[in-house]
Amino acid sequence: MSIIDAIKSKAVRSPWLYRINAGSCNGCDVELATTALIPRYDVERLGCKYCGSPKHADIVLITGPVTSMVKDKVLRVYEEIPDPKVTVAVGVCPISGGVFRGSYSVPIMLDDIIPVDVNVPGCPPRPQAILEGVAMALDIWKTRI
Amino acid sequence: MLDMLSHSFHLLIFPGGLFALLLGLLLKGFDRKICARLQRRVGPPILQPFYDIIKLSQKETIIPDTANKAIFKFAPVFGFMGMMVAAMLIPVPGVWNGATGLGDMLMLLYLLPIPAIAFMLAGSASSSPYGAIGTSREMVLMFAYEIPLLVVLLTVAIKAGGADGSEFSLAQVVAYQHANGSFGFNLSMIPAFIAFLCFIPGTMGAVPFDLPEAEPELLEGPLLEYSGPLLAMFNLMSALKMVVVMGLGVALFFPGTIPGGALANLAWFIFKCFMLMLVSVTIVRSATGRLRTDQTFKFYLKYPSVLAYVSLGLTLLLK
Numbered sequence: 135m136s137i138i139d140a141i142k143s144k145a146v147r148s149p150w151l152y153r154i155n156a157g158s159c160n161g162c163d164v165e166l167a168t169t170a171l172i173p174r175y176d177v178e179r180l181g182c183k184y185c186g187s188p189k190h191a192d193i194v195l196i197t198g199p200v201t202s203m204v205k206d207k208v209l210r211v212y213e214e215i216p217d218p219k220v221t222v223a224v225g226v227c228p229i230s231g232g233v234f235r236g237s238y239s240v241p242i243m244l245d246d247i248i249p250v251d252v253n254v255p256g257c258p259p260r261p262q263a264i265l266e267g268v269a270m271a272l273d274i275w276k277t278r279i
Numbered sequence: 280m281l282d283m284l285s286h287s288f289h290l291l292i293f294p295g296g297l298f299a300l301l302l303g304l305l306l307k308g309f310d311r312k313i314c315a316r317l318q319r320r321v322g323p324p325i326l327q328p329f330y331d332i333i334k335l336s337q338k339e340t341i342i343p344d345t346a347n348k349a350i351f352k353f354a355p356v357f358g359f360m361g362m363m364v365a366a367m368l369i370p371v372p373g374v375w376n377g378a379t380g381l382g383d384m385l386m387l388l389y390l391l392p393i394p395a396i397a398f399m400l401a402g403s404a405s406s407s408p409y410g411a412i413g414t415s416r417e418m419v420l421m422f423a424y425e426i427p428l429l430v431v432l433l434t435v436a437i438k439a440g441g442a443d444g445s446e447f448s449l450a451q452v453v454a455y456q457h458a459n460g461s462f463g464f465n466l467s468m469i470p471a472f473i474a475f476l477c478f479i480p481g482t483m484g485a486v487p488f489d490l491p492e493a494e495p496e497l498l499e500g501p502l503l504e505y506s507g508p509l510l511a512m513f514n515l516m517s518a519l520k521m522v523v524v525m526g527l528g529v530a531l532f533f534p535g536t537i538p539g540g541a542l543a544n545l546a547w548f549i550f551k552c553f554m555l556m557l558v559s560v561t562i563v564r565s566a567t568g569r570l571r572t573d574q575t576f577k578f579y580l581k582y583p584s585v586l587a588y589v590s591l592g593l594t595l596l597l598k
Contacts, residue, residue, distance in 0.1 A: 145334035148327065176320035178311075181327055186498030189341055189506035192334070216339035216506045279337060 146276045147181045151268070152191030152215065156208045156244070157234075158198025161258040162225035166195060168261065175261055177268065188214040193271045196248070199227040199240045205247065212248055218278035220271045222252045224264060229253050286367075294375060294526070295367035302549060303518030304328040306525070306556055313557065314565040328518065335511035343406060343504050350404035355505070355512035358397025362519035365390040368449065369526035372457075373536035373544030376450045384432045384447045387527060391428070391482065394520050395421045398491055401513075402501030413500020417491035419572055423579035424481035424488075427474045430587035434471045435531050438462060438594045453534040463532035467597055471590035472532050477583035479524055479559040481575070483517070486564035488575050525552035528559075 155163055177183075185191055188211050200208055212221075226232040228244035244250055251274050254267035290296055308325040315322025324330075342348055368387055370376050395417050402414035436445040439455040446452060462468040481488040492499045502513060529551045537547050570578065 141333060142337065144330050145337050147324070148330040148334040173318055173320040176315065176322070178315060178323050179321035181323050181330055187503045189504060190499075190502075190510065192338075214341065216341050218338075279334070 142279075145279045146272070149180070149182055149192045149220075149272055149275050150185045150190055151177070151182050152185055152188055152194050154194060154196045154208055154211055156196055156198040156228065157201035157204045157240075158225065158227060159233075162197035162227075165258040165261060165264060166197065166224060175265060177265070180268070180272065182268065188212075189216060191215045191219065193220045193222060193268065193275060195222045195224050195268075196228055196244060196250075197224045199231045199234045199237075200242060200244050200247065201234075201239045202241055203239065205242065209247055218275070220251050220275045220278065221248055222254060222267050222271045223250045224254045224267065225259060226255050226257045229255060232257055289375075290363060290367045294369055294371050295363055295365075299363075299366035299369075299519050299522040300515060302552070303515075303520075303522040304332070306521050306553060307518055309553060310556060310561050313561050317562070317565040328514070332511050332514055335506075335514070336508050338507035340507040340509060341504075345406040346504065347404040347406070350400055351504075352509065354397045354401040354404060355509050355516065357400065358394045358516040359512050359519070361390055361393030361397070362516050362523060365393070365523045366519050366526070369523055370449050370453050370530050370534070371526070371545065371548045372453055372530070372534040374541045374548065376453060384436060384449055384452070387449070387523075388429065388432060391523070392421055392425065394516055395482075397513075397516065398501045401505065402491075405501065405504035407504050409497050409503045410501045413491040413497050413503075416497075416572055417501070419576055420481060420488060420490050423576045424478050424583075427579060427583035427587045428478050428482075430584065430591055431471045431475050431478070431531070434468070434587065434591045434594050435462065437591070437598070438465075438468065449530055453530055456534050457536070461533050461535050467593035468532070468590055470586040470593075474583035474587040474590070475528055475531065476559045477579070477586075479528065479555070480563055481579065482524055483521065483560055485560045487567045487570050489569060490572055490575060521556065522552065525555045528552075528555050 153163065153166060182193075188194075194212065194215055196208070223229060223244055227234060228250070231237070231240050231243065234240045252267050252270045254263050256263055259267075292298065305325070307328045308323075311327060312322045312325050342351055365387060368383070368390070398417050399414045402410035402417070435452060436447050439446040439452040441455070446455065456462055463472055480486070484492050491497070491501060502510065505513060529548060533551055536544050
């Protein structure tokens with residue numbers, strides 16, 4: 135491995151997180167905020183940081199069933215995230231619709247519109263589960279950069 | 280010819296260019312680590328800013344359709360080059376005494392706002408409403424912190440001029456302090472030093488005064504639309520700015536040297552930059568919340584400006 139490759143491989147240590155709320159009830163968002171932002175489970179030690187702009191993001195965390203109103207907006211924001219990127223679906227809603235399953239406003243699942251890499255089930259998931267999901271996303275991110 | 284060679288060396292290797300980039304990124308890493316430790320977190324590795332730069336340089340660049348593409352791409356390069364030139368003018372006491380004929384405080388006064396101007400260009404070229412708000416706030420902030428900086432530089436110039444006139448060359452200011460004692464330990468200069476300490480977080484965009492970026496409300500304002508290598512350029516610019524501002528503080532107030540040759544003095548300079556950053560940026564930002572725009576403006580007009588004027592008056596009286 136040349137020096138250039140060794141330097142390039144360090145890029146995996148700087149994954150920046152971005153949250154998309156796709157019609158979530160906010161339960162998972164609160165868990166995300168308290169998981170990553172409180173000192174106890176500090177994700178900054180992994181080099182992560184929350185960024186406000188999709189253009190800075192590497193790992194995107196999506197919560198909520200994709201409602202018909204928010205579908206186009208989710209797609210648009212997702213397109214704005216520069217490659218390479220990893221998608222994590224947080225909560226049971228993006229997987230199956232959760233408590234909103236069968237609703238007239240939840241016609242599609244997240245899988246139908248966006249390639250999802252990691253699913254973190256739970257309603258809402260425990261902080262440890264979310265951290266494990268982020269850690270798995272980091273492993274996938276290593277193979278993409 | 281020789282002059283040109285030495286200027287390019289100072290611009291690209293030391294004290295500007297490579298040295299300033301490495302030092303600036305290292306300072307930023309320490310800043311993040313210590314801030315995390317003060318908040319009882321583990322914090323990122325100290326080399327985290329390097330990893331961020333490496334990562335960003337490998338990402339895709341997305342330019343918005345509605346942006347002015349030429350200015351959008353030009354702004355980070357402009358800010359970066361401005362700071363490269365500014366870093367070249369910073370004297371490292373005991374190692375390099377500043378460019379003769381170039382190291383002028385007035386020139387630094389013109390070069391220091393370049394990152395702010397680059398932010399304004401970036402914010403207005405990106406055609407994002409957040410960028411527009413960030414631009415206007417950056418402008419207000421710049422007008423606020425330039426006043427104390429100007430008065431502080433004037434005070435130092437008059438003090439270093441001795442009995443007659445004033446001295447604007449940084450190399451001469453450092454030489455004067457080597458002969459007559461550092462200004463940081465001089466009673467009449469302490470208000471000016473405090474004013475300079477207040478100026479640092481404003482110009483660095485650190486938390487009580489991070490109006491233009493304001494992550495929770497403006498989502499980093501002018502930087503919102505930037506991605507990949509162009510964002511990395513902005514990060515490098517702010518790392519260089521860290522070295523320029525801290526180096527200027529060291530040159531103006533604490534340019535003392537220690538025995539033990541150039542290498543020891545280099546380490547001493549880095550240590551002083553680090554301590555200055557710790558006092559003015561890291562501790563302040565980990566303990567405070569953001570002020571509103573009007574509060575910031577009033578703060579800068581009320582306290583640092585008045586302190587700087589007090590120092591100016593004392594210096595003129597005691598002359």
